[in-house]
Structure formats: structure tokens, C-alpha cells
Amino acid sequence: MSGRRKKLTHLTHERLAALGLTGMAKAFEEQRRSPDLDALSFEERIGLLVDREAAERDTKRLTTRLKFAALRQSACVEDVDLRTPRGIDRAVFARLVNGDWINRHENLLVTGATGLGKSWIACALGHKACRDNRSVLCGRYG
Template identity: 70%
Template sequence: MLTHPTHDRLVALGLTGMAKALDEQQRQPDIAALAFEERLALLVDREATERENKRLVARLRFASLRQNAVVEDIDMKAPRGLDKPLFQKLVAGEWIDRHQNLLIIDPTGVGKSWIACALGHKACRDNRSVLYQRLPRLFEALTLARGDGRHARLLRTLARVELLVLDDWGLAPMTAEQQRDLLEMMEDRHGRGSTLVTSQLPVEHWHELIGNPTIADAILDRLVHNAHRLNLKGESLRKAAAKRQTLDDEPAN
């Protein structure tokens, strides 16, 4: 007779995981064989799982990852020169704890954004805060924020996350305003968070891309010198997939 009142009280207290588990227990004919402590432990475990799942959903929503990628689905056999031992260390995430950076360099279509998002997803699963940004769009957002008074607040948000993913670095030369914004980001995050950068442009050309030699030195000193590097190569995976699709669609002779 106490089942419904107890269920309702659990829901009212925000213990929805325990409420669901209690309903499930009541439908199990052999549940009485378990001791009270065992049944209670099952309720508590379910509540803990429900809460962690909700936190993960919130972290992923905030991260706004471009690709729905997970590290378990990455094709380790694809011919793109992926350093497998290094990648496994990156998946473990200790580099984020140490506030180190990661640079993923490859020609277009080899999978740098997918790998970056997969590592971001894994960091979310490991209870770390993550934020994904395409660098061109981020520069646009910072310009707009400067105009409406949100600039400092946006920089604080970028500084606080444990892993900041900057995708598509180096698509165009940087303006003086963009150089200053990037320096502020790197200065705020240096020694406090990890930054993951993807780019088609080799690192040795980044100094020229940034433009101002003094600012370029300051940015790259904070970003590159403590960074792991994944240098990928090979044919575009998108082109290879398109070729396979074309062959599959051709009529048999």
C-alpha cells in the first residue's frame, strides 16, 4: 500500500532514478528474496546512474560538437598515418589533466574534425567540460560580442572550459582584431586548460598566417610548445567513400 506514496515522494524529492527503480522492483516476483540493504543499494545505484546520464547530456549539449563521433568508432586501419600509441594516450585524457594541447594536422577530408569531436566526446564522458568552435565562426561571434558588450563574458567562457576545440584553424589570414582575440584566449588558457586545434596548414606556416610577428610569437609559445601532434595524411575519406558508392551504383554487366 505504500508503493504509490513512496514513488510520489521520491519524484517530489527529485529522486526520479530511485522512483523508476522502485517501480521495476515491484514488478519483479522474486525481489523479496533480496535483503533490504541490497534493494536499497539497487535504488541508490540507479539514482547515481540517472544523475550521471543527465550531467553527460548537459555537457554534450554545451560542447556543441560538430560531429556525432565516438573514439570507439574511429577506423584505426584507415590509411591516414594515425599514430596509434599516441592516440590511445590521448583517449585516456591525462594530457587534459596536465593542461597540454593537441594539434591535428591533415589535408582536407582525412578525418581531423571527426577525431577532434570523438576526443571531445570522450572528455565529456570523463566528466570534463568541453566546448567546440569553428575558428572562423568564433572570430565572428567575438566581433559581435565586442559590439554588444558580451566580449569579456565570452572570453571568460572560453577560458573556463577544460578542453577547447578550435576547428578549421588557418583558413584565412587573421585581422589585427582576430590576432588580439586569439592572444587573449591563449593567454587565459595557458597552464589552466587544454586546447585542441585542427588545421590543413602545417604548423611551420602558422607564424606567417597570424601576421604580426610579436603576437604570433606569443600565441605560438603558449599553444605549440607543450602540444602533442597528430600529423595525418592520405586520400580524402570522403572521396574514397564517394568512389565506393559510385562503384556500388554501377549496373552489373
């Protein structure tokens, strides 16, 4: 690579970072170091840069929502074992996971005996809501 091209590449990377396009800057560096990407068209390479930036921003927003939510446990709805005898109906749980109840401004009260995993299920639903771009705040009552 010529000195001029190297300097332009460095300036482009710095400019992307200065503009807050960290995902694009990372993808730009990866593309620059990968000889296999020369086979891609200009449009395909730009598409990869834009996709990376969008993914980085989505990840950052999710991380911020999860931090604000202050979920006490790391749980996700995909890990909920409905075979465990908790008295949860599969259809009801599927509707809760869907989240339409949140859109309708309905409340959810999780009750049951000690040790059934009520907090874990609540955290799993909160995590799913965060992934669905909803704001969550975890609180404990009683």
C-alpha cells in the same frame, strides 16, 4: 496488496519524485511490479535503488556536458579505425584518449588534408572527454 500498503507505496513513489530522486522512483516502481525481487534482501533492494539513482544522475550530467560541447558530429574514440591511412600513431592516439594532456593544460591541434576525418577525430576526443567528466566546447578555426 492492502489499501493502506498501496497508499503508502504510492506516497513513497511521489515523495521520491518530489525529492528529485527520479532514478530511485523509477527503480522503486520496477521493484514493486517485479515479484522476483522478493527474494532479495532489504540491503540488496536499497542497493539497486541507489545504483539506479547514481546511473540516472551520471547520464543526466553526460547529456548536459555533450549538449554544451556542441560537438558537430556523433563520434566516439572506440569507433576510430586506426588502420585507415591518416598518419595517426596508435601510441599517440592512446595517450590522447587517456586525456592526461588535458590535465596538464596542453593543447591539441589536429591538422591534415581535406577529407581525412580531422573533425570526426576531434569530436571523438571531445566525446571521450565529456564521458570522463570534463567540460568541452567545440569550436572551429580557420
